[in-house]
Amino acid sequence: MTTTTPTTTTVQIYRVYIKATPQAIWEAITKPEWTKKYGYAPLVDYELRAGGTFRCYPNEGMKAFPNVPDVIIDGEVIEATPPRRLVQTWRMLMDPALAAEGFTRLTYDIEPVRGGVTRLTVTHDLTGAAQLAVVVAGELEYKGAGGGWSEILSGLKTLLETGAQLPFQSGFERDPRNG
Amino acid sequence: MFKALADPTRRLLLDRLFARDGRTLTELEADVKMTRFGVMKHLRLLERAGLIVTRRAGRTKLHFLNPVPIRLIHDRWIDKYTERRVAGLADLKTELEKRP
Numbered sequence: 001m002t003t004t005t006p007t008t009t010t011v012q013i014y015r016v017y018i019k020a021t022p023q024a025i026w027e028a029i030t031k032p033e034w035t036k037k038y039g040y041a042p043l044v045d046y047e048l049r050a051g052g053t054f055r056c057y058p059n060e061g062m063k064a065f066p067n068v069p070d071v072i073i074d075g076e077v078i079e080a081t082p083p084r085r086l087v088q089t090w091r092m093l094m095d096p097a098l099a100a101e102g103f104t105r106l107t108y109d110i111e112p113v114r115g116g117v118t119r120l121t122v123t124h125d126l127t128g129a130a131q132l133a134v135v136v137a138g139e140l141e142y143k144g145a146g147g148g149w150s151e152i153l154s155g156l157k158t159l160l161e162t163g164a165q166l167p168f169q170s171g172f173e174r175d176p177r178n179g
Numbered sequence: 180m181f182k183a184l185a186d187p188t189r190r191l192l193l194d195r196l197f198a199r200d201g202r203t204l205t206e207l208e209a210d211v212k213m214t215r216f217g218v219m220k221h222l223r224l225l226e227r228a229g230l231i232v233t234r235r236a237g238r239t240k241l242h243f244l245n246p247v248p249i250r251l252i253h254d255r256w257i258d259k260y261t262e263r264r265v266a267g268l269a270d271l272k273t274e275l276e277k278r279p
Contacts, residue, residue: 011200012200013243014247015245017229121232138246147250149247150249151250153247154250154251154254
């Protein structure tokens, strides 16, 4: 047997196949009228060019919770190639300990496969963000922190394929005004 | 996907990736009493089922657990059945409470 060199990696990769066009998926990721309908249902604000700002605002339902900041996630766009690739930095501001872990790197790859099916791959490089890694992996779902990327992408698939929203929105009850 | 999960070696490989993601074939092989070729075969099957995603890092191929397909099963099937059961209990409660 050869010697094993353990690779310490802090990258998480999530992949889902969706029966939708790359353009539809691109819009569902980058436009607030779509993001408020799945996953944690935030309102995104993207400046879709290299160096552009990224901000994520809470929906009305989230604002009802104590100590929710005005901006819940922030970052900078590194690459925006619609409708195929979006690379950005991503910092969670909902919790001071998570915010202190700083910026992580997030990549969306959108590739048409066949028969109107598109493959969406989310690569989240969580180097230096051990606590955030636990949250986005959905491991704190039992504490009400939501199912992380798995739940977000499941919600996105359901929304684009059926027009329906999954009954439960991670972490927060969905605000009917958003929906 | 169920076929992919219906094998103890493949479940062990997924468990190893759950414990720590981004492993190479060599690392995974060390955890399993099986030839390199056998492990490769299992990994290929898991990749085809969408349960793992691979990524090249230089000359090595890293394997990552992809939990999304399992989540989809959860959302589409398991929720559906538990919901019905919960609804059944709620009906029973209403029914019982109506009685004097």
